[in-house]
Amino acid sequence: MKYSKATNYALHTMAFLIAAAPDRPVGVQQLADKQGLSPTYLSKILTKLVKAGLIESASGANGGYRLRGKKEDLSFLDVIHAIEGTTSIFECCGSGNPECQIHQVMLTAEDAMEQHLRNTKLVDLMK
Amino acid sequence: MKYSKATNYALHTMAFLIAAAPDRPVGVQQLADKQGLSPTYLSKILTKLVKAGLIESASGANGGYRLRGKKEDLSFLDVIHAIEGTTSIFECCGSGNPECQIHQVMLTAEDAMEQHLRNTKLVDLMK
């Protein structure tokens, strides 16, 4: 059980996009170079972020990706959910039968982590 | 990113072992029937729990698995770590470079979840 590398890439990319000037979109090539991975793969990850509404893309020459919305509102959880999906970390006996107490414990534990990730904004890194 | 089913099986099995009388070991067949999975597969999972020191096995006729140590001390985290391993959920740029602030945030978030799992004992389910 691990978070995927894609989540890692997404978080770093978002941090870079926040730090960058918001007027001009940033190309995939540039973003990929920063993290040493192929542009085609990164574009796949960014597509998820676009569909989640976190960023927007501009096609054509001088195109690229740009932050969407206020950067102060962007939390870690937003990015993680965009990549990993919003389904629960733990899947118990069938689906959501409320009798299983083990399931309950796992859910509250997961909630504790999510709350932390929701309260931490990406802007906080910029100091 | 999900917890494996094996963790789920292990938790349910441990809960059953705690509820059972401690004098006699419980056979794999019986434990597997409870959850509707093959005994051979469950035995693989239980082997991990044995190696982690949570339970002990008795071979031969009338053999099976038995709880080891005091059941009051057994937390969710013990079982999860026995199955999933103790490595961190999140793997950032290389290994543990302390500069990466994203890594820091993820670690504290994971810690929040683990603390909850560490404080919840399996006995608590028995009411």
Next chain:
DNA sequence: GCGTGATTACTCGGATACAAGATGTCCGAGTTTGAGCGG
């Protein structure tokens, strides 16, 4: 100079390949219990 077309620099999406891990299954080997049998 000005419009028009070609070129270029991008993103987008699908198809595909590859590797690793999770999930199960099968089988042979060792181990303990207990029953059966002969003395």
Next chain:
DNA sequence: CCGCTCAAACTCGGACATCTTGTATCCGAGTAATCACGC
């Protein structure tokens, strides 16, 4: 009644088979800006 042997009921461990998922690459298509060229 005692002791020996043998079969049955188990666990243990390794070796597979399969399936899903993550990771990554390639290519064709669409799109917007820019450049070139002819009028």
